[in-house]
Amino acid sequence: MDLKQLNAFVVVADTGSMVAAASQLGLSQPSLSRLIRQLEADLGSRLLHRTGRGVSVTDSGRMVMEQARALLDQATALRQSVAAHQGQVSGQLAFGLPPSMGVYLSGPLISDYHRRYPLVHLQIGEALSGDLQERLLAHKLDLAILYDGAISASLSVLPLGREPLLLIGPADQAPMQQRDITFEQVARLPLVLPGVRHGLRALLEQYAFRESRPLTLAVEADSLRVQLDLVRRGLGFTILPARTLKALNDDGRLVGIPVLSPSLERRSVLAWRRDAVLSPATLAMRDAVLDQIASYA
DNA sequence: TCTAGAAGCCGGAGGTGTGT
């Protein structure tokens, strides 16, 4: 058994196809088929069900897949540790963050990180907090920023802090003339909000449930830019952190005011798999995120 | 009939042993 066979098996299991996996691995299908057979012979167990329309993982295969991923992660961390020991942080790093943080955090964070660690091949993904969590657990991300709440016990987290949430609207609209606004008043306003799978929406619904003040939904839009465009056009108001508004308020026509009673805030965390061996590239990104967040304080 | 995996065969690369 070797890492090449284990990696081949993990890619086959992920793709569900020998042909697709062979293409991804840069091997011919027969070569890949032979690698898998050798692994199965070594382990004395069938890892895949073969059908005329692809392959599926057996129960033994699922168990092997989990441990194979852990071994591959350790091998990657070992390579990167040796490189770091020689003064070079290198390797691959898949990092995810929610769009409402990505709009203001990605630029400075990634450019600074890339300048300091040019040998690290970065993959940056923006997605909903729940999707990011799933991708972390599926080994598709090494590190991600998530919104606090319903975090899996399989993840380790580091709190990043709290962001006050503002009611956002056109400067000339009546509610925006106030210095602040109560949650009760906000709940009565027509709101342009993301769908229920979105962490921010889930958070607002929790506030609404606790306060017994159901939200008045005008339009549901997952895209931040669409939300703000609709707010500019007077279809309603939205709720976002101040930094998100600042990053997207190109024409300065939108303003934000604090929401009180209760004051709305969003907490975020940096998360990674509890069983993961963090590579030097991942540790460097963790520090870079903490530095960047600290610079906003 | 089409698609995808398996098997057989071949060639290249690298390792090992032996002779000079």
Next chain:
DNA sequence: ACACACCTCCGGCTTCTAGA
């Protein structure tokens, strides 16, 4: 120490087989 022969391993190509 070097050159050569042989062996093993790996990957590609072609063909066959099985399932949808």
